[in-house]
Amino acid sequence: MSWFLDRIVERASADCKTIVLPEGDDARTLEAAVKIHKQGIARPIVLAKAETIEKSGLDFSGIKVIDPAQSEDRQRYAEELFALRQAKGMTLEEAYELSGTVLYYGTLMVRLEDADGMVAGAAHATSDVLRAALQVLKTAPGTSLVSAFFVIVVPDCPYGHDGAFIFADSGLVQHPDSHQLCDIGISSAHSFKALLEAEPVIAFLSHSTWGSAKSPSVDKVREAVALAQEKAPHLPIDGEFQLDAAIDLAVGSSKAPGSAIAGHANVLVFPDLDSGNISYKLAQRLAKAEAYGPITQGIAKPVNDLSRGCSADDIVGVAAITAVQAQAVGK
Numbered sequence: 172m173s174w175f176l177d178r179i180v181e182r183a184s185a186d187c188k189t190i191v192l193p194e195g196d197d198a199r200t201l202e203a204a205v206k207i208h209k210q211g212i213a214r215p216i217v218l219a220k221a222e223t224i225e226k227s228g229l230d231f232s233g234i235k236v237i238d239p240a241q242s243e244d245r246q247r248y249a250e251e252l253f254a255l256r257q258a259k260g261m262t263l264e265e266a267y268e269l270s271g272t273v274l275y276y277g278t279l280m281v282r283l284e285d286a287d288g289m290v291a292g293a294a295h296a297t298s299d300v301l302r303a304a305l306q307v308l309k310t311a312p313g314t315s316l317v318s319a320f321f322v323i324v325v326p327d328c329p330y331g332h333d334g335a336f337i338f339a340d341s342g343l344v345q346h347p348d349s350h351q352l353c354d355i356g357i358s359s360a361h362s363f364k365a366l367l368e369a370e371p372v373i374a375f376l377s378h379s380t381w382g383s384a385k386s387p388s389v390d391k392v393r394e395a396v397a398l399a400q401e402k403a404p405h406l407p408i409d410g411e412f413q414l415d416a417a418i419d420l421a422v423g424s425s426k427a428p429g430s431a432i433a434g435h436a437n438v439l440v441f442p443d444l445d446s447g448n449i450s451y452k453l454a455q456r457l458a459k460a461e462a463y464g465p466i467t468q469g470i471a472k473p474v475n476d477l478s479r480g481c482s483a484d485d486i487v488g489v490a491a492i493t494a495v496q497a498q499a500v501g502k
Contacts, residue, residue: 173324173461175335176488179366183494184211188287190490190497191280193273194294195219195236201227203486208234212487213494216286218273239276248279256306274299278307281472287497290490292477297343301467304474314469316354319343319476320362321451321464328458330418331437332369337362338439338454341447342465352395356440357403358468363438365499366466366492373399374417374436375410376446380426383413392442407432414439414450466492473497 190213194200201224204215216235217224224231239245246267252275253266269275274295280286291300301317310317319342328334339359344351356373363371375396379389392411399408409432410417416426416433423433441447454460466489467475473496475489 174333175322175324175367175461176463176491178368179488179491179495180210180212182498183213183491186494186498187211187214188494188497189214189216189285190493191216191218191277191286191289192486192490193218193277193289193291195223195273197294198227199293199481199483199486201229202483203490204234205229205231206483206487207490210487212491215490216280218277237276239273240271242276244285245270245276248276248283251279251283252307274303275307278303278474281474282307287500288473288475288493290475290477290486290493292475293479293481293486296479297476300474300476304467304470308471308474310469311358311471314354314358316347316351316358317343317467317469318347318351318355318358319465319467320359321462322366322466323451323454323460323462325454325458325460332363332367335367336437336439337367337371338441338447338451339468340441340444341451343444343467345444347443349391349394349398352392352440352442353398353402354469356395356399356408356438357406359438359440360403360406360408361499362466362468362496366495367437369437371406371438372432372435373406373408373438373440374412374432375399375408375440375442376414376417377411377442378413379411380413380416381411381430383426388442395440409433410440412436463488463492466496472500 195217207215249267249270253263277289318340320339323336325334360371377392396410415422417436420434427433455462473493
């Protein structure tokens with residue numbers, strides 16, 4: 172593990188949160204739940220049938236297991252979901268049906284504070300996880316957008332925060348407009364402070380630095396910077412920057428003289444998903460960086476989506492990150 176994940180696990184263990192793992196039919200989820208419990212990272216709740224746990228052969232002593240279809244809370248959850256969605260045409264019967272499914276039951280647990288966060292996606296598509304989260308939990312105050320980022324930790328790197336950066340959006344929003352880029356930048360700044368315990372320095376990236384090139388894509392980024400500076404004047408935000416100007420002080424001083432951000436950035440906001448996704452994979456493969464994510468931001472309470480190719484240890488790491496996000500929500 173990198174220093175980042177070591178610290179995340181330490182923080183999660185110091186203020187234990189309840190994390191629901193809805194995909195109890197998946198062997199990786201069950202293995203992860205046992206590790207999370209034994210390491211004291213969180214209090215895991217697994218959604219599964221009792222016979223599934225018995226067949227796994229794992230020691231589930233001290234771990235709460237719930238079968239949503241048989242839960243005594245299902246009716247209460249259904250009534251909550253109905254109250255949330257009746258204006259959209261949902262009936263109580265439909266709400267009751269959905270409340271018996273693992274993703275909706277899990278997100279309702281989070282909404283009603285029976286859990287502090289949820290980790291899913293090992294056995295469900297991203298769209299399914301986020302649909303349940305947005306219908307039940309909604310977006311966080313101050314943002315209209317759910318986005319995703321990676322924490323990138325580059326070994327022996329003089330840039331960023333001890334080689335650590337947030338790359339956003341690198342996992343979800345394909346073609347953000349200027350307003351969406353603005354929200355991605357501000358959300359990413361808050362995520363950086365919550366997870367890395369340091370002050371964010373936010374650079375909006377482009378193939379241009381301060382008007383060195385002209386194109387509609389550059390105009391979009393420049394507008395996003397102006398919107399973000401107006402919306403969050405307390406945050407250090409600047410751009411548009413080429414990558415080297417954003418993170419290298421000598422280049423930044425040359426290309427953007429007078430900017431307090433150039434050369435110091437640790438939160439990198441990419442103009443679209445293509446550039447963000449390509450960049451994090453380049454850092455991971457060529458610079459041997461550790462990449463943690465995609466981590467979801469912009470939902471009112473922590474819900475994180477896993478890759479369907481994840482390992483049990485990946486689930487443990489994301490659960491620790493989700494627990495720390497829950498600590499930040501609590502504050």
